[in-house]
Amino acid sequence: MTTAEAGVAGTDRPLNIALLTYKGNPFCGGQGVYVRHLSRELAALGHRVEVMGAQPYPVLDALGDGVTFTPLPSLDLYREPDPFRTPRRDEYRDWVDRLEYATMRTGGFPEPLTFSLRARRVLAARRADFDVVHDNQTLGYGLLGLPERTGLPLVTTVHHPITVDRRLELAAAPTRARRLSLRRWYAFTRMQKRVARRLPSVITVSGSSRQQIIDDLGVRPDRVRVVPIGADTRVFHPDPAVPVVPGRIVTTSSADVPLKGLIHLVEALAKVRTEHPTAHLVVVGSRPQPGSPVADALDRFGLGEGSGAVKFVKGISDTELGDLLRGAEIAAVPSLYEGFSLPAAEAMATGTPLVATTGGAIPEVAGPDGETCLAVPPGDAGALAAALGRLLADDALRARIGAAGRERVLARFTWRQAAIGTVERYRAALDARS
Numbered sequence: 001m002t003t004a005e006a007g008v009a010g011t012d013r014p015l016n017i018a019l020l021t022y023k024g025n026p027f028c029g030g031q032g033v034y035v036r037h038l039s040r041e042l043a044a045l046g047h048r049v050e051v052m053g054a055q056p057y058p059v060l061d062a063l064g065d066g067v068t069f070t071p072l073p074s075l076d077l078y079r080e081p082d083p084f085r086t087p088r089r090d091e092y093r094d095w096v097d098r099l100e101y102a103t104m105r106t107g108g109f110p111e112p113l114t115f116s117l118r119a120r121r122v123l124a125a126r127r128a129d130f131d132v133v134h135d136n137q138t139l140g141y142g143l144l145g146l147p148e149r150t151g152l153p154l155v156t157t158v159h160h161p162i163t164v165d166r167r168l169e170l171a172a173a174p175t176r177a178r179r180l181s182l183r184r185w186y187a188f189t190r191m192q193k194r195v196a197r198r199l200p201s202v203i204t205v206s207g208s209s210r211q212q213i214i215d216d217l218g219v220r221p222d223r224v225r226v227v228p229i230g231a232d233t234r235v236f237h238p239d240p241a242v243p244v245v246p247g248r249i250v251t252t253s254s255a256d257v258p259l260k261g262l263i264h265l266v267e268a269l270a271k272v273r274t275e276h277p278t279a280h281l282v283v284v285g286s287r288p289q290p291g292s293p294v295a296d297a298l299d300r301f302g303l304g305e306g307s308g309a310v311k312f313v314k315g316i317s318d319t320e321l322g323d324l325l326r327g328a329e330i331a332a333v334p335s336l337y338e339g340f341s342l343p344a345a346e347a348m349a350t351g352t353p354l355v356a357t358t359g360g361a362i363p364e365v366a367g368p369d370g371e372t373c374l375a376v377p378p379g380d381a382g383a384l385a386a387a388l389g390r391l392l393a394d395d396a397l398r399a400r401i402g403a404a405g406r407e408r409v410l411a412r413f414t415w416r417q418a419a420i421g422t423v424e425r426y427r428a429a430l431d432a433r434s
Helices: 003-009 030-044 095-105 111-125 146-150 162-172 176-185 188-196 207-217 262-272 293-300 318-326 342-349 362-366 381-392 395-412 415-433
Strands: 016-021 048-053 067-071 132-136 154-157 202-204 224-226 248-252 280-284 310-313 330-333 354-357 374-376
Touching (some): 016 030, 016 111, 030 415, 095 111, 111 146, 111 188, 132 415, 154 415, 162 176, 162 188, 188 207, 248 262, 248 318, 248 342, 262 280, 330 342, 330 381, 342 354, 342 362, 342 395, 354 362, 362 374, 374 381, 381 395
Parallel strands (some): 016 132, 048 067, 132 154, 248 280, 330 354, 354 374
């Protein structure tokens, strides 16, 4: 029995957890997905979780059943339909709001810093309400010294260092002006590096991310522990009633984020369609901006609107995503780097065969090439095309890879397992403070 399971049985009392997330909407990325599922499973283990978050606010599954939400509102400067807006004078509440607006106006990204300052203020006033504080990759200056000020142990999740995103975006920037803009936007990563080095307990989601945190952020190796995350197997599971669409390939990707490698999948699709004309791609994500590399590639290969070859869908529910994956012949993860890869785990959980790159932590999730996935080097459109074509041509291989992939996820990557491992880190942090 693990420490956390013993806690559920009564050997250790349930914990009161403050879970911080400066950006919590699951449609905005992995951080929101993490908070949604982890909070639910922590509550299912018997703990009380209070999520504190800023806009876009998190979507939580277990509200009122062990999970509560406390908003720590920002100025919401990046909201739709008026991003980079100028707030009205009566919207400013204090100096933190003024700092947030000034940073945005000078091209920076203020949210990690300003959220951490607001969170510190609330936690200092409510220190008696919690046993432990869990920060979800804010890494803001406001969290420094929090254990000393409040007596509360601090555990921090770093999914992967944002310095990786910074490097890849700078490498893909077409102009000097764009590179200057990116350097200013990513200036907050300097703060995150300084904060990370002083953190007593860091959780990350993969061995690859752990090494990146040590190398890029300078965190001591003995302070970083791996607790893998997982797929929501209540939603992502096989369903024979969902018809499989011949030639369908599904990927979850941000079209204009070079890190996600969609441009290489578009090129691969163009190659595959010469032998498999029914092959088509459904991208779960926003359409590329006009003139962007992905938009240009779609036009160059004749895969744009009207071709029927590529479709973009956005804002779908988990249930709709599950059905989309179940109805695909192949799921693809073309990323150049991932700190974990939830899309890989979710696709595998449905029994859909996976083609994935070996970027970052993806092999830790997807498993051995030829057994639980077909693995290709990142950035290699030719290898992607060969793997896609191989699966499209072989029904038996698709069935074998899909079944083995699902078994791998069930054995290693579920949210209950993630919650149990996380509670073990809470207990260790509490022991270290006693």
